[in-house]
Amino acid sequence: MAVQDELEYLKSLVTQLNEKIQALEAKAKDAVTKPKTPAQHLRTILVGPPGAGKGTQAPRIKEEFCVCHIATGDLLRDQVSRKTALGVEAKKIMDAGGLVGDDIVVGMIKDQLENNKECKNGFVLDGFPRTVPQASMLDKMLEARKEKLDSVVQLVIEDQLLISRITGRLIHPASGRTYHKEFNPPKKPNVDDVTGEPLIQRSDDNVEALRKRLKVFHSQTGPVVDYYKQKGIWHPIDAAQSPKLVWENLRSVLAKSAEGKS
Template identity: 60%
Template sequence: MRINFWKDMPNSPTEPVQNKKALRISLGKDIYIATIITTMSSSESIRMVLIGPPGAGKGTQAPNLQERFHAAHLATGDMLRSQIAKGTQLGLEAKKIMDQGGLVSDDIMVNMIKDELSNNPACKSGFILDGFPRTIPQAEKLDQMLKEQGTPLEKAIELNVDDELLVARITGRLVHPASGRSYHKIFNPPKEDMKDDITGEALVQRSDDNAEALKKRLAAYHAQTEPIVDFYKKTGIWAGVDASQPPATVWAEILKKLGKN
């Protein structure tokens, strides 16, 4: 923490900026402005992977992690859309493959993450990877790149929920498309029907959020993800959290597993 003082003059800066708090102090006839500049200690940074099936609560907990640690939420789908919208070289390569009905290569995805680490200021306080890796080769490529960048993963948090509960959750899920915030008609309803609590914008229900589609997605998820969980268990950074509990309890458990409570 650092404190700066200066005399209050007509052109003195008075608006606090990020990580600053401004305070006016009277000393006799003069008024001084004090800014208290806080920086996040290394113990408050985070570098992690968030693992969990559809409906486990990643869309609820990732924003919590992002806000708590001022870290970047690196969701693979969002990164792809951003790179394509910007017309970057990586985005153009990905679009060409996707337009042909193919899957974006592991190398492109890892390079997109590398690009975020280099150019996204929020990554200086860490990152939460969501949706990647999904295979052992992806995990190996990711680990190699992160170690080369000097930012190895610290934790892989897996959100565990029984499949039957997931079906009940998903079939009532509501999503705010712009932010990814998720709600549930029964378990976690918005304050105002079908409207996002923060922006007031409309919520939607995804077309594939139905029981039949979900069971197929869960089968694919389990087949894909079990080897990834074993991979991170062997590296010693895996931790499981019972995500069938209320969101606040799950959040407290995540912080405990991260050693940040």
């Protein structure tokens, strides 16, 4: 009888263990398939001067919130290389020495939102809008899609600190690896740690060129920032902090703004 009792006890243990295994497997599967963000969608714009860290943070936003990263410069080059209708039109204008019109750029963004599967959960827009008319056109395009922006996040940093960051930047052309003469120097001066190949400094990473680029950025972006401040969706982030701290602050702002409408 004792043997029978023990057998029954062991059988019940096996049943309980199997049930627990199934519950844990279901939980693990749910964690994999569940979106990484608590929000249904995220639609944001990342604003910042050259060298403020947009190129570092935008891919992290894309990964964390499962959205597409639309960098308008890259988008324009892609459309031209694929010879889309908008790309062909843009190339004609650029070949003639003109500036691509706002309507074409907004059309390219609209095309991404409609046809790029990565955009189904939303987007992070980088490099657009640069002017108030562009911001207004973007709003109208999103309104037609029954959508609107959740947030506009600005990476804020003093020009002088930015200049010291960028003028010391060294790049390995083949891989895109970056170093800094002061903050992140290579093991051997001006030589890539991995390949031993020479590092270069970008031609526009000099004080004079940077001052010009920053002047243009401030004159264009000031009114755009005011436009979004009035809408109550502008959030400043101190970009002088370490990239890790910038990301933590950025992630917190985006999660809250996205949750606020879900």
